[in-house]
Amino acid sequence: MLPYLFGTLVLILTCTPLANSKYSEPCVADRLTVYRVVMNTYWSKKDFPKHYPMFRPSAQFSKLIGRSHDESFLLFELNRTASEGVRIFAETGASDVLDQLSQGEGGIYDEFIAPSVLHGVGSTHAEFFVDGNHSRVSLISRIVPSPDWFVGISSYDLCSNGRWVDSVMIEVDPLDAGSDNGLTFTSPNWPTDPRVPVRRLTPRHPNHQASSFFYPDRETLPPIATFQFHKVKEYALSEVFHHxxxxxxNNDVTDPESRPRETNLKSASASSSLSNGAKKEESNSIIDYVPFPENRKSSSSSSTSSRDKKRKLKKFRPPKxxxxxxxxxxxxxxxxxxxxxxxxxxxxxxxxxxxxxxxxxxxxxxxxxxxxxxxxxxxxxxxxxx
The missing domain is CATH 2.20.100.10 (Thrombospondin type-1 (TSP1) repeat)
Structure with missing residues (x-):
């Protein structure tokens, strides 16, 4: 199975691999694989000194919401307007709208959640299922406090070149949901109208000195979070049950219709008729020829005729x-x-x-x-x- 182009593009746009992935077993539909995701956060005052929130609330991350799914599901995408569920979650942390599509709907295979990270630097983790038909994972966590900023991954394919990734670490940047014009972590609610697509926050975007992520002397921001995926185990499922x-x-000998039928000579006239030339019965089934039994009670001419190896037709019923x-x-x-x-x-x-x-x-x-x-x-x- 080749990597999905969409998932590859999202990976390039939103995150940078820190290490080469290792690959293990083939991705097959009837084998369920369990993965553990670990979100590590690095939002410290040392790396992000500008406007660093110290209290009410202090720097932290919301619960981590994730879905494993197929290619038909989309949580978010860079340069595309965020869904209503993502908008609400990025602004408030409420996940009610996101929860409306759950397991078995809209291409979703498993839904999972990890606890909040109550400090800027910390970690949280969760486990989830994937299979060969649902090999992608998407997840999102809100940056708290913030106008509408979050970290996350969209449609990362854990099946690469037809095999499951054993382990991989992905570094992510802060993202802007495009629904609030606030520039600082503690900005008041200031809705963006009309809303703009999801964008990556960089040292120069938004290009405004008031922005909490504005560091014009830097080329890139330090990592604010990473996601590590580890394959835990696999389950094989057989779809064939004994019955x-x-x-x-294969040969049902108990079926009376499948047994050869015995044929008896009913009269001398029948024997005489057959002796003059047996007529082949017309039939669409396969025809077998069997020896005709000798009739000892008939006249000498009939006996002579019957001793000739005449054959009688028999029907052979086809397989069913x-x-x-x-x-x-x-x-x-x-x-x-x-x-x-x-x-x-x-x-x-x-x-x-x-x-x-x-x-x-x-x-x-x-x-x-x-x-x-x-x-x-x-x-x-x-x-x-x-």
Whole structure:
């Protein structure tokens, strides 16, 4: 599988790799892979002295919200107007709108969250699921306090050249959601109308001395955060389940229709008729010829004729393949947190006969649930928005 062009572009625009990635197992659809993401933050007064917030609130980062997904899902993109959910989260830390699209919808495979980093320098982590069809990850954390600034990654593909990345570290810059005109960390609410696309904050953008990230003597900003992805483990899933059909022999000898039918001579006239030349029965099925039994009670001429190896026609019924019903709907996930399973099944309409194709698998399963821990009581506690 080649890297998705979109994901590659987003990576180039929003972050810089700090180390070469290592690759492991192939990315396949029926194998679930667990990753751990660690967000390390470096927002210190030493590296970012201008307007550094010391209290009410002090420098910190909000909870980390993430999704693993396929190529159809987009959390945000540079030079594109932020969605309403991203706008609200970047301005306030509220994730209600972002949460409306959850697991199984809009290309999302897993949804995860990591706790807030309560200081400018710190770390937080979470685990999540991916598979061969949902190999991308997007995540976002709000810079607190700020007008509408955040750090994040959009559509980073953990499957590179057809194999899972073992580990990778990505350095990110602060981003501006483009919905608030504030220039400092503690600016009052000043909506941007009309809104502008998501932009990267640099030492010269915004090009204004009041900007908290304005450092004209620097070429680049020091790293404010990094994201590290580590592959934890993989789960293999078999979609083929045992069913009684597998025990049925290809040749169903119990089928009375498949047994050769015995033929008896009913009368001397029938024998005489056959002796004058057996007529082949017309049939669309395969024809077998078997020896005609000798009739000892007929006249000498009939006996002589019957002793000639005349043959009588017999029908051979063709093979009959197994036929099954349509698939049922998928069952609900067996778990709402941790590794779960969804299943569906189908029934047999007609069994295989006389060497026909046996029935295909009658049951399938796929992964579901979330990599989050079931013991995390505050996983859905959105009240703590910072």
């Amino acid at each position: 009684p059909e597998s025990e049925i022999l 393949d197994c036929q099954v019903t349509e698939w049922s709907s998928w069952t609900p996930c067996s778990k709402v947190c941790g590794l779960g399973e969804m299943t569906r099944s189908r029934g047999i309409l007609t069994h295989a006969r006389r060497g026909g194709n046996v029935c295909p698998p009658l049951k399938q399963a796929k992964w579901c649930g979330s990599a989050r821990s079931c013991s995390s009581r505050n996983y859905f506690n959105w009240a703590n928005r910072w």
